[in-house]
Amino acid sequence: MLDFSEIKLGKVVQFNNNPCVITKCDFLRKQQRKPVKKCILKNLITGSNLEYSFKSGESIEEADLARKMATFMYKSGNTLSFMDEITYETVETDESILGDKVGYLKEGQEIALIYFNDNPISVDLPIKISFKVIDTVDVDKGNTVQGVMKDATIETGKVVKVPGFIKVGEQIWVNTVEDEYSERDTGK
Numbered sequence: 001m002l003d004f005s006e007i008k009l010g011k012v013v014q015f016n017n018n019p020c021v022i023t024k025c026d027f028l029r030k031q032q033r034k035p036v037k038k039c040i041l042k043n044l045i046t047g048s049n050l051e052y053s054f055k056s057g058e059s060i061e062e063a064d065l066a067r068k069m070a071t072f073m074y075k076s077g078n079t080l081s082f083m084d085e086i087t088y089e090t091v092e093t094d095e096s097i098l099g100d101k102v103g104y105l106k107e108g109q110e111i112a113l114i115y116f117n118d119n120p121i122s123v124d125l126p127i128k129i130s131f132k133v134i135d136t137v138d139v140d141k142g143n144t145v146q147g148v149m150k151d152a153t154i155e156t157g158k159v160v161k162v163p164g165f166i167k168v169g170e171q172i173w174v175n176t177v178e179d180e181y182s183e184r185d186t187g188k
Helices: 099-104
Strands: 011-013 018-029 036-043 047-056 063-074 079-084 090-092 111-118 119-124 128-136 149-154 159-163 171-175 180-184
Touching: 011 036, 079 111, 090 119, 149 171, 159 180
Parallel strands: none
Antiparallel strands: 011 018, 018 036, 036 047, 063 079, 063 111, 079 090, 111 119, 128 149, 128 171, 149 159, 171 180
């Protein structure tokens, strides 16, 4: 149990029987009233946000999450299949737990599956992943001002913005958190 003083940004709590991460937490104290912590909780299963004000003396249960390393095997329809790296069991889950990040999954890629009550609820991707550019258009010769960005399709079919100098066949690093090009992959 987390008491009032331990409720802070980044903590994962069990709110209404769902795991929620505290994404914003403000301490408020008004004259002649008990202090409160006004928080925004993000539900880790549905992705929805809700506001709740914790009153002084109130406590909340910390969510019991398990993190297991797995390897992405394949996608079949809307189902993603992973192999647990310790037990070698196949774990299947709906692609909705990844949302728009599903385009960053490559076969054989190591990820972390987040479990709540023995059910996978989320996937932690590496922050940067190397991809091969399979399609892009050339930038107009007159449009070479610094910072020109263009669309590029990476090997998984996802489209990301890259600088104008990137060509088809190059390896690039993509930041999966920010959904943007990071740098060329020089192989070092």
